[in-house]
Amino acid sequence: MQSVDRVTAVLMCFTDGEPELGVTDVAQRLALPKSAVHRVLEALTSSGMTTRSGERGKYRLGPRITELSLAAxxxxxxxxxxxxxxxxxxxxxxxxxxxxxxxxxxxxxxxxxxxxxxxxxxxxxxxxxxxxxxxxxxxxxxxxxxxxxxxxxxxxxxxxxxxxxxxxxxxxxxxxxxxxxxxxxxxxxxxxxxxxxxxxxxxxxxxxxxxxxxxxxxxxxxxxxxxxxxxxxxxxxxxxxxxxxxxx
CATH class of the missing domain: 3.30.450.40 (GAF domain)
Structure with a gap:
């Protein structure tokens, strides 16, 4: 899976029904190594695309995603x-x-x-x-x-x-x-x-x-x-x- 495709796939895992996911959740869904998913989520978090939730080890979509959605x-x-x-x-x-x-x-x-x-x-x-x-x-x-x-x-x-x-x-x-x-x-x-x-x-x-x-x-x-x-x-x-x- 190419890096851009991988990032897109990780983002698409988050839904209204499952707004918060952990590394293991995403890795199992995409059949990817947890280390690779963790790197993607950390990179997305540093850019504001995802953010760490209050629950330990969980992530959710961040404010930059909201800004892009609103722009669209x-x-x-x-x-x-x-x-x-x-x-x-x-x-x-x-x-x-x-x-x-x-x-x-x-x-x-x-x-x-x-x-x-x-x-x-x-x-x-x-x-x-x-x-x-x-x-x-x-x-x-x-x-x-x-x-x-x-x-x-x-x-x-x-x-x-x-x-x-x-x-x-x-x-x-x-x-x-x-x-x-x-x-x-x-x-x-x-x-x-x-x-x-x-x-x-x-x-x-x-x-x-x-x-x-x-x-x-x-x-x-x-x-x-x-x-x-x-x-x-x-x-x-x-x-x-x-x-x-x-x-x-």
Whole structure:
């Protein structure tokens, strides 16, 4: 196997179903020596294509892969359109505003405008998270039609990230139905136990959202009253970005 083919084969081993793999996992899958796989993974890690996970000896796709994926999806223009609106929303709410893209059955943070407050929430741009956990992902899921949602739920396991994560199918479907009625979704401690968020979908020419716009902050500040106030603001900002992207 040529070196370029070998690198490509190693990268293609990582999937939504198996986002983290060890040297032995990859070596067995590709029928390659573990020493060769280790060299490839270390080279990929040094360039940011892969990264070591929290579990000893495991690797996952790194931020450079995410950047390349986003470039292929044409998100640079989306971010340039969204950032001024995100800054206005940050100034209006006083909280961090994030932009999340759907990639497969997951979502990835592609941009953020940080709050100016001393105590604030921040995200790691390029980091992936499930669609079902937290407001940003559910803002995308709430635009799925019944068939799309059924297909998504057939592919993923609703693993709780905290003790507040929605992880039962019926409960998630009920929440998404309520979210559609008001036009936005919110969450408290579902992905990060200390964070709360409000999010609305960004929709292009397809009725299924490809992105979510979120206002996030500490749970102590984003109580129910604050979330009810910010919800329509997030919807208005997301709709504005959607209109700009559609050329309206």
């Amino acid at each position: 999806l044409g998100t640079v223009d989306v971010r340039s359109v969204a950032l001024p609106v995100m800054e206005e929303l940050r100034d209006a709410t006083g909280e961090t505003v994030t932009l999340t893209f759907a990639i497969g059955n997951q979502r990835v943070y592609v941009a953020q405008v940080e709050s100016r407050q001393d105590v604030r929430m921040t995200v790691e741009v390029g980091r992936r998270a499930p669609l079902y956990a937290g407001a940003s992902g559910r803002a995308i899921l709430m635009t799925f039609n019944e068939a799309e949602l059924d297909h998504y739920l057939s592919l993923v396991e609703l693993t709780p990230l905290t003790d507040r994560t929605l992880h039962d199918r019926a409960g998630l479907i009920d929440v998404l139905a309520a979210d559609r009625t008001r036009g936005y979704t919110d969450s408290t401690g579902e992905r990060d136990p200390y964070a709360a968020a409000i999010a609305a979908p960004i929709i292009g020419r397809n009725p299924r959202a490809f992105a979510g716009l979120s206002v996030c902050g500490p749970r102590a500040r984003l109580d129910e009253s604050a979330r009810v106030t910010i919800g329509p603001m997030a919807v208005a900002a997301a709709n504005r970005i959607s209109d700009l992207l559609r050329g309206n």
